[in-house]
Amino acid sequence: AQSVTQLGSHVSVSEGALVLLRCNYSSSVPPYLFWYVQYPNQGLQLLLKYTSAATLVKGINGFEAEFKKSETSFHLTKPSAHMSDAAEYFCAVSGIGGGFKTIFGAGTRLFVKA
Amino acid sequence: EAQVTQNPRYLITVTGKKLTVTCSQNMNHEYMSWYRQDPGLGLRQIYYSMNVEVTDKGDVPEGYKVSRKEKRNFPLILESPSPNQTSLYFCASSFGGSLQETQYFGPGTRLLVL
Numbered sequence: 001a002q003s004v005t006q007l008g009s010h011v012s013v014s015e016g017a018l019v020l021l022r023c024n025y026s027s028s029v030p031p032y033l034f035w036y037v038q039y040p041n042q043g044l045q046l047l048l049k050y051t052s053a054a055t056l057v058k059g060i061n062g063f064e065a066e067f068k069k070s071e072t073s074f075h076l077t078k079p080s081a082h083m084s085d086a087a088e089y090f091c092a093v094s095g096i097g098g099g100f101k102t103i104f105g106a107g108t109r110l111f112v113k114a
Numbered sequence: 115e116a117q118v119t120q121n122p123r124y125l126i127t128v129t130g131k132k133l134t135v136t137c138s139q140n141m142n143h144e145y146m147s148w149y150r151q152d153p154g155l156g157l158r159q160i161y162y163s164m165n166v167e168v169t170d171k172g173d174v175p176e177g178y179k180v181s182r183k184e185k186r187n188f189p190l191i192l193e194s195p196s197p198n199q200t201s202l203y204f205c206a207s208s209f210g211g212s213l214q215e216t217q218y219f220g221p222g223t224r225l226l227v228l
Binding site for chain 2: 032046100102103106
């Protein structure tokens with residue numbers, strides 16, 4: 001079955017440290033890839049997306065992600081974590097297996113320690 | 115203000131009592147979708163709609179119905195709710211049916227079925 005895997009349901013970093021959230025997808029055809037963020041008691045909002053242009057994608061709030069076809073990965077990074085980055089992050093893909101479905105990963109909750 | 119609205123935001127009901135969760139968007143988006151969010155499972159797509167009168171099943175459609183009679187509205191109907199439908203529900207919309215479009219999410223509806 002087509003899937004999206006986010007490694008680590010919880011990630012904890014210190015303020016100022018590198019943030020790395022992992023996402024792998026299963027598809028023989030490169031899909032469209034997204035990272036969304038969900039702050040407490042809110043809906044999801046887009047951080048960034050890959051749409052087959054540049055493989056390194058820059059998003060809001062200093063986040064970026066690199067599409068690696070050979071690894072079927074789309075990991076999210078930020079060089080220096082801020083307290084306001086504490087939230088849940090979802091990787092999502094569309095275009096897997098045809099149709100217009102969107103598949104989300106299980107999410108990774110990011111904790112930022114002062 | 116461009117937004118997706120959902121009503122109600124919180125709902126407690128009993129098994130078997132039909133309910134409808136409304137979703138409305140003011141961005142003239144063609145694509146609308148319903149998701150449920152459960153701990154450890156991320157968001158799972160219930161139904162989506164490419165345009166008026168065009169709907170299709172997502173990954174977890176059982177027990178749900180939708181309709182799209184107007185472009186701006188996409189209600190989710192639970193004909194006979196059961197406790198396993200207790201969840202957090204999100205409506206989302208995007209400009210077109212293209213797979214690379216960003217989805218805009220509503221604030222969520224938290225449903226408890228007793």
